[in-house]
Amino acid sequence: MCGIVGLYTKTEALRPTLGQHLSEMLITMTDRGPDSAGIAVYGADTPGTVKITVQADDPALLSDLDVPGAAIRIVDTHAVLSLPADTAAATEAQLRATPGLRVMGTGSRIEIFKEVGLPVDVSRRFGLPQMRGTHGIGHTRMATESAVTTDGAHPFSTGADQCLVHNGSLSNHNSVRRRLAREGVSVSSENDSEVAAAYLTHAMAGGRDLGQALEGALDDLDGFFTFVVGTRTGFGVLRDPIACKPAVMAETDDYVAFGSEYRALASLPGIETARVWEPEPAKVYFWEA
Structure with missing residues (x-):
């Protein structure tokens, strides 16, 4: 369907x-x-910046996010992190390894x-x-x-x-x-x-x-x-x-x-x-x- x-x-x-x-x-x-x-x-998009969208069933996990150099915008059960491109890969790996978080998507323009x-x-x-x-x-x-x-x-x-x-x-x-x-x-x-x-x-x-x-x-x-x-x-x-x-x-x-x-x-x-x-x-x- x-x-x-x-x-x-x-x-x-x-x-x-x-x-x-x-x-x-x-x-x-x-x-x-x-x-x-x-x-x-x-x-x-902002030149030199990557956005990472993450989701959490427990909103407290989003409120407790502490990523140096990142601007964090919380949208209900999701958060969009905007951070320098040269730190994005390491940050994404860290987020994927954090229990309770799911990475929805990354890129210079996309938000999911x-x-x-x-x-x-x-x-x-x-x-x-x-x-x-x-x-x-x-x-x-x-x-x-x-x-x-x-x-x-x-x-x-x-x-x-x-x-x-x-x-x-x-x-x-x-x-x-x-x-x-x-x-x-x-x-x-x-x-x-x-x-x-x-x-x-x-x-x-x-x-x-x-x-x-x-x-x-x-x-x-x-x-x-x-x-x-x-x-x-x-x-x-x-x-x-x-x-x-x-x-x-x-x-x-x-x-x-x-x-x-x-x-x-x-x-x-x-x-x-x-x-x-x-x-x-x-x-x-x-x-x-």
């Missing part, structure tokens, strides 16, 4: 209200996924927030309508292959400024997981979607761009899936060759939008004159600034 939304702005017009539009789109997809929800938003609960509650808790940025993706989950947990919620991020949301199921994710492990890539959750995210990150680390990595997924990942992927400057969409999961896209001079159903796009400005289409099976769609 699950619901996916995404919005990639091509001009400045929608960037101040990106979060508002993503929130409305996400909440519209509630009946496709009432178990948990999450969003990734790409905001402004996800929790168990209805999309309307998740959006409110993290202040999604007030967020601004160039692009963002969101997911509402109906758990089928693993437990309803924060770990199982989307988006999944396995590389700097990269994330993925997924609707569907991969039949060969365990074999891909083992192959990635042999090549030094670990996947922490049981979710097949994190395997897909790690696959794309690994492919891009090997020199492919996002479009080429998505092309490779058609050969290496089996099952039925719709992927929406974000990078620091890009936005990509891919459906499997059967394409049994619903998907619709819309494009204007100001934006490109994705929704599992058209109703997720219906409130976007200019939708009445947008080019609206169903993305073709096994075709990579990719926009980049």
Whole structure:
């Protein structure tokens, strides 16, 4: 089941209200996924600075965070640490080793927030309508292959400024997981979607761009899936060759939008004159600034 939304702005017009539009789109997809929800938003970057988003079930762990040189912004069960790039890797390793903390994502622009609960509650808790940025993706989950947990919620991020949301199921994710492990890539959750995210990150680390990595997924990942992927400057969409999961896209001079159903796009400005289409099976769609 699950619901996916995404919005990639091509001009400045929608960037101040990106979060508002993503929130409305996400909440519209509630009946496709009432178990948990999450969003990734790409905001402004500061040269020489890296952001690390962490989550804790116990808010006291966030209040007690003491990271030298880091500015810490607490948002409900998450905290965004902004720190010098040359200390980010060591800090991330320290955070990952701290009991009770989960690293949601890192990068110069990305912030990821996800929790168990209805999309309307998740959006409110993290202040999604007030967020601004160039692009963002969101997911509402109906758990089928693993437990309803924060770990199982989307988006999944396995590389700097990269994330993925997924609707569907991969039949060969365990074999891909083992192959990635042999090549030094670990996947922490049981979710097949994190395997897909790690696959794309690994492919891009090997020199492919996002479009080429998505092309490779058609050969290496089996099952039925719709992927929406974000990078620091890009936005990509891919459906499997059967394409049994619903998907619709819309494009204007100001934006490109994705929704599992058209109703997720219906409130976007200019939708009445947008080019609206169903993305073709096994075709990579990719926009980049």
